[in-house]
Amino acid sequence: MSLDFKLSNLLGTVYRQGNLLFTPDGTSILSPVGNRVSCFDLVNSSSFTFTYEHRKNISRIALNPQATLMLTVDEDGRGILVNFVRRTTIHHFNFKERVSDIQFSPDGRHFAVAAGRHIQVWKTPNRNDDRQFAPFVRHRIYTGHYADVTSITWSNDSRFFLTCSKDLTARVYSLIATDSSAATILAGHKDSVISAFFSQDQETIYTVSKDGALFEWKYISKPKRLGGSTQSKEEAEDEEQDEETDLDANGNPIEYKFRWRIVNKHFFMQDNAKVRCAAFHAPTNLLVVGFSTGIFGLYELPEFTNLQILNISQNDIDFVTINKTGEWLAFGASKLGQLLVWEWQSESYIIKQQGHYDAMNSLVYSPDGSKIVTASDDGKIKVWDAISGFAIVTFTEHTSAVTSLQFSKKGSVLFSASLDGSIRAWDLIRYRNFRTFTSPHRIQFTSLAIDPSGEVVCAGSLDDFDIHLWSVQTSQLLDRLSGHQGPVSSLCFGNEGGLLVSGSWDKTVRIWSIFGRTSNVEPLQLQSEVMSVAMRPDSKRVAVATTDGQLSFWDPELGKQVGNIDGREDIAGGRHLTDRFSAANSQRSKHFTTLCYSADGSSILAGGNSKYIALYDVANEVLLTRFTISRNMAIDGTVDQLNSKNMTESGPLGLIDTSGEASDLEDRIDNTLPGATRGDASVRKVRPAIRTTSIQFSPTGRSFAAASTEGLLLYSVDELLIFDPFDLDIDVTVDTTLEKLAEKDYLIALVMAFRLGERSIIHQVYESIPFQDIELISRDLPQVYLERLLRFISSISEESPHIEFNLLWIQHLITYHGRFMVQRRHEFASAMRGLQKFVSRIGKDIIKLSRTNIYLIRYLTGGVATIDSSLLEGMDVDSDEQENREVVPTNSMGVEHEEDEDEDEEDGWFGPESRTEGINGKSATSGSDDEGVSEAEEDE
Structure with missing residues (x-):
C-alpha cells in the first residue's frame, strides 16, 4: 500500500473571510478557506486546494496580471509568495501589521499593501532583474491617512492609485516621485470610505462610503452647483469644504488651477442598510454594491441607472468582485460560509455553494466512490462530488444535529441518524427521503449500522442502552437488543454472516447474530470505555478504540484478542489556549474516536481530538505515518509549546474581548443573552478546537477523507507512475520509444513506455495505438504491466474525451486476463474500482442524455413523415417522380443528415418505423396507421 497521501482538496468549506479573486482569464475564482486557498474552475466544474498553510486565517489574496505569482496574507500580516502555476511556495515575508488590502499594479511590476494607516509599495520579484538579497524590495511608503486604510485601486496605466480610509477621505497617490503634485485629498463623505475607482479614461473618480453615498469626482477648475441655483445648507457646507485650499510646509495656501471636485452625488437608499463592499468594472461602467442586509445592487454609471437589486443571502455580503468580461459577479458571505457567482445578464447562478454552518460529525463514501456525504450539527446533510468538489444537493429534513451516516452496500440508498430521534433513508437518485424510522420513546440516536443486504437498519443511543432494529421495507421496529449496561457508542456490520458489532461505555x-437473535460470543471485556469499533472487510477481525488510547484487535469467531497498539503518544495533540501546561502533560486528546480499515484490511486509519491522523500497519502493529490536518494557530490544539507572552493577568490574550474598542457602533454592540453558551453562534467568543470526527477510505483505496474542524479534507495518492530503475535498460530511452512508435511496433513501444515511467510518453503511446489493434495488443500484453495499464486507464478516464477507445481497452483486457485478475484480486482491486467508477459515470450520463433527448427524437422522427406527405400532396408532380423522390431527413437545426441507406435500416434512426411513429406511438401522417406505413415503405 502506498503511503504517499497528499492533500488534494478541501470540501465542506467554500469561503471563510477575506476577499475573492477572479483569475485574469475570468474562468476561475480563488477563495480563502481558513488558512488555505481553494481554486474553483467555473468552466470545467472542478476545484483544488493549495497544499501550503498559513499560521492563521487568510485575510487577503492577490494575483499578478500574468497569473504566475500569488501573494496571500494572514490576520497577523504574514505573507507567502506562491508560484501559482506549480502551486509551490517561494518566499515567506512579514509585513508586521494587519493588512486590509493588497493589489498588484496592472503592469505587474509593483504591488501595494494597505498596512494600518500606511501604504507600502513593493517591487514584484522578477527573475530578469538583478539578484537581490531578499525577493521583496520596497519602493516607498505612502502616508497621509489618519485612520486605517480600507482599500487600494490602481489606475489603468499603473501610474496612480487610489486609497480609502476610515478617516472619511480618499486620496490619490502617484507611483512616480516627480508626480508628487498629483497627490490630492477627496473629502466630503460623512462615513468611512470603503471603495474608490477610476473610470476607463481616468477622467472620473467614484467613491463609495459606508452610509450609502456615491460621489462622482471630476478634474475641473471650479465646482458646479448641485440642484440648480438654490442649495441646501449641507450642500453649501460641502462646497465650502471643497473650496478650502491646502497648505504647504510653511502654512501658506496652495492655489490650484484645476483640482478634483464633486460633480454628482447619488445615494442608494436601502433603509438604513450599510454598504459592506463594492466593485467597479471600468470598461462597462458597472458598479456592484453589497449591503448588510444580504442585498446587492447593480448600477450603471455615470447615470446611476439601477439594473438589478437581488437578495442573495440572509446575512452581510462581505465581499464582491467582477470578472474580466464583466459578466460574472462573485459574492462571499462569511457568517454562513456562502460563495455565489451570478451571471447578471441571464440572471442565473454559475455556482451557489455553502458549507456547513457547524462542525461535521460524520462522512461516508458512496459505493462507487463518486460522492461523499457529510453530516453536521446544523441538521443538514450535504452530498459532494468527489471529482469536482462541489455540493450536489443538501437535505434539511432533520430538525437537530445529524450524528451518523451509512450507505447500503447495494444501491444508492443513504441512512442518517439524528438527535431529533429519527433514522431517515434517502434515495440519492431522486434525492428524496422515502423512509423514516422512529422508536416508541423519544431518544437521541448517535450510532448507525446497515445490514449488507440492506434489509435491516439498527441504531444506538446515549440515552438508551438498547440497540434498535428496523425493517427497511416496512419501517417497522423489529427488535431491541438488550445487554449493554451503558450507552452504545458505536455500531458496525460485517460483510458476511450478518454479524453486528457494538461498542459501549460499559x-x-x-x-450479535441479528438473524439468530442471539449473541455470537461472550462480551469482550476491555479496560476502558469504547469509543469506536471497526470490522475488517473480510469480517475476520474487529478493531476497538478505547479512552485509554489503546487499539485492540479481536477475533470475532473465537472471542479473543489477537493484537494491540498503544497509540497515546501517536495521537497526542497540541495544547489549548487556556492550558497552563504543555501538550505533553495533557490527557484530553490521547485516545482515538474514529477508525477505518483500508480496502485490503492491511492497515487502519485512526483519528481523534487531535491535529494528527495515524496510519498503522495491522500485521506488524507499527505506525506507518502521521498526517497533520491543520497548523492553524487560530484553532485550539495546534500549538505544542506554551508562549508566556500571550498569558496576561486577565487570562489568555486571545480570549480577551476587544470589541468595545471598535470604531463602528454596530461592532461594539453585544446582542447575546447573559449567561447563554449556545445562543447566537455567530457572535460567540469561543475558539474552535481541532479534532477529527470521522475518517473513511474511498472504495478505490487511492484516497481517504477526514471530517475535521477545518472542513472535509481529501488526501489522495499521486496518480503518476513511479520511475522504476530496476526495469531500465540502456536501450530504453525516450527517443527509442518514439522510434518504435513511428515504426508501428505498438506493443514494444507500450512496454518501453511503462519501463521508462514517464506519464506523458505512456499517454502518447497509448493514444497512438489504432483501435483495430487494441484486441491484439491486449492479448499479448505481459501480465506484469497489466495492473499499471489498468490504473493508467482509470486515471485518464475522468478527463479523456475518448470514451469508446477506453472502453475497448477495458473490454479486451478483462476478456484475455480476467482469470488471472480474479486469482490476484487483491492486487487489482484498486484499479478495478477506478474503472468501475468510470463505467458507472458513463452509464449515468448516457441514461440522462437519452432521457433528455427521447422526446426530441420522437418529434423529429414523427415530424419528417408529416412534412413529406404534405410536400407530396401540395406539389404538382407526376406519380413517377413521387415514387422516386428521396426524402432527406433533417434535424431540429435544418441540417441534412448524410447517412447511408444501410446505416439507416440498421440503426432505425430515420428508418420506416421511426418515420411513422408519432409522439403517442401513432402514425404521424394524415391517413390511418396502415396507410402511413405503406407510404413510408413506398418512400424507402
Missing part, C-alpha cells in the same frame, strides 16, 4: 464489545 467497557464491553458485543457481537
Whole structure:
C-alpha cells in the first residue's frame, strides 16, 4: 500500500473571510478557506486546494496580471509568495501589521499593501532583474491617512492609485516621485470610505462610503452647483469644504488651477442598510454594491441607472468582485460560509455553494466512490462530488444535529441518524427521503449500522442502552437488543454472516447474530470505555478504540484478542489556549474516536481530538505515518509549546474581548443573552478546537477523507507512475520509444513506455495505438504491466474525451486476463474500482442524455413523415417522380443528415418505423396507421 497521501482538496468549506479573486482569464475564482486557498474552475466544474498553510486565517489574496505569482496574507500580516502555476511556495515575508488590502499594479511590476494607516509599495520579484538579497524590495511608503486604510485601486496605466480610509477621505497617490503634485485629498463623505475607482479614461473618480453615498469626482477648475441655483445648507457646507485650499510646509495656501471636485452625488437608499463592499468594472461602467442586509445592487454609471437589486443571502455580503468580461459577479458571505457567482445578464447562478454552518460529525463514501456525504450539527446533510468538489444537493429534513451516516452496500440508498430521534433513508437518485424510522420513546440516536443486504437498519443511543432494529421495507421496529449496561457508542456490520458489532461505555464489545437473535460470543471485556469499533472487510477481525488510547484487535469467531497498539503518544495533540501546561502533560486528546480499515484490511486509519491522523500497519502493529490536518494557530490544539507572552493577568490574550474598542457602533454592540453558551453562534467568543470526527477510505483505496474542524479534507495518492530503475535498460530511452512508435511496433513501444515511467510518453503511446489493434495488443500484453495499464486507464478516464477507445481497452483486457485478475484480486482491486467508477459515470450520463433527448427524437422522427406527405400532396408532380423522390431527413437545426441507406435500416434512426411513429406511438401522417406505413415503405 502506498503511503504517499497528499492533500488534494478541501470540501465542506467554500469561503471563510477575506476577499475573492477572479483569475485574469475570468474562468476561475480563488477563495480563502481558513488558512488555505481553494481554486474553483467555473468552466470545467472542478476545484483544488493549495497544499501550503498559513499560521492563521487568510485575510487577503492577490494575483499578478500574468497569473504566475500569488501573494496571500494572514490576520497577523504574514505573507507567502506562491508560484501559482506549480502551486509551490517561494518566499515567506512579514509585513508586521494587519493588512486590509493588497493589489498588484496592472503592469505587474509593483504591488501595494494597505498596512494600518500606511501604504507600502513593493517591487514584484522578477527573475530578469538583478539578484537581490531578499525577493521583496520596497519602493516607498505612502502616508497621509489618519485612520486605517480600507482599500487600494490602481489606475489603468499603473501610474496612480487610489486609497480609502476610515478617516472619511480618499486620496490619490502617484507611483512616480516627480508626480508628487498629483497627490490630492477627496473629502466630503460623512462615513468611512470603503471603495474608490477610476473610470476607463481616468477622467472620473467614484467613491463609495459606508452610509450609502456615491460621489462622482471630476478634474475641473471650479465646482458646479448641485440642484440648480438654490442649495441646501449641507450642500453649501460641502462646497465650502471643497473650496478650502491646502497648505504647504510653511502654512501658506496652495492655489490650484484645476483640482478634483464633486460633480454628482447619488445615494442608494436601502433603509438604513450599510454598504459592506463594492466593485467597479471600468470598461462597462458597472458598479456592484453589497449591503448588510444580504442585498446587492447593480448600477450603471455615470447615470446611476439601477439594473438589478437581488437578495442573495440572509446575512452581510462581505465581499464582491467582477470578472474580466464583466459578466460574472462573485459574492462571499462569511457568517454562513456562502460563495455565489451570478451571471447578471441571464440572471442565473454559475455556482451557489455553502458549507456547513457547524462542525461535521460524520462522512461516508458512496459505493462507487463518486460522492461523499457529510453530516453536521446544523441538521443538514450535504452530498459532494468527489471529482469536482462541489455540493450536489443538501437535505434539511432533520430538525437537530445529524450524528451518523451509512450507505447500503447495494444501491444508492443513504441512512442518517439524528438527535431529533429519527433514522431517515434517502434515495440519492431522486434525492428524496422515502423512509423514516422512529422508536416508541423519544431518544437521541448517535450510532448507525446497515445490514449488507440492506434489509435491516439498527441504531444506538446515549440515552438508551438498547440497540434498535428496523425493517427497511416496512419501517417497522423489529427488535431491541438488550445487554449493554451503558450507552452504545458505536455500531458496525460485517460483510458476511450478518454479524453486528457494538461498542459501549460499559467497557464491553458485543457481537450479535441479528438473524439468530442471539449473541455470537461472550462480551469482550476491555479496560476502558469504547469509543469506536471497526470490522475488517473480510469480517475476520474487529478493531476497538478505547479512552485509554489503546487499539485492540479481536477475533470475532473465537472471542479473543489477537493484537494491540498503544497509540497515546501517536495521537497526542497540541495544547489549548487556556492550558497552563504543555501538550505533553495533557490527557484530553490521547485516545482515538474514529477508525477505518483500508480496502485490503492491511492497515487502519485512526483519528481523534487531535491535529494528527495515524496510519498503522495491522500485521506488524507499527505506525506507518502521521498526517497533520491543520497548523492553524487560530484553532485550539495546534500549538505544542506554551508562549508566556500571550498569558496576561486577565487570562489568555486571545480570549480577551476587544470589541468595545471598535470604531463602528454596530461592532461594539453585544446582542447575546447573559449567561447563554449556545445562543447566537455567530457572535460567540469561543475558539474552535481541532479534532477529527470521522475518517473513511474511498472504495478505490487511492484516497481517504477526514471530517475535521477545518472542513472535509481529501488526501489522495499521486496518480503518476513511479520511475522504476530496476526495469531500465540502456536501450530504453525516450527517443527509442518514439522510434518504435513511428515504426508501428505498438506493443514494444507500450512496454518501453511503462519501463521508462514517464506519464506523458505512456499517454502518447497509448493514444497512438489504432483501435483495430487494441484486441491484439491486449492479448499479448505481459501480465506484469497489466495492473499499471489498468490504473493508467482509470486515471485518464475522468478527463479523456475518448470514451469508446477506453472502453475497448477495458473490454479486451478483462476478456484475455480476467482469470488471472480474479486469482490476484487483491492486487487489482484498486484499479478495478477506478474503472468501475468510470463505467458507472458513463452509464449515468448516457441514461440522462437519452432521457433528455427521447422526446426530441420522437418529434423529429414523427415530424419528417408529416412534412413529406404534405410536400407530396401540395406539389404538382407526376406519380413517377413521387415514387422516386428521396426524402432527406433533417434535424431540429435544418441540417441534412448524410447517412447511408444501410446505416439507416440498421440503426432505425430515420428508418420506416421511426418515420411513422408519432409522439403517442401513432402514425404521424394524415391517413390511418396502415396507410402511413405503406407510404413510408413506398418512400424507402
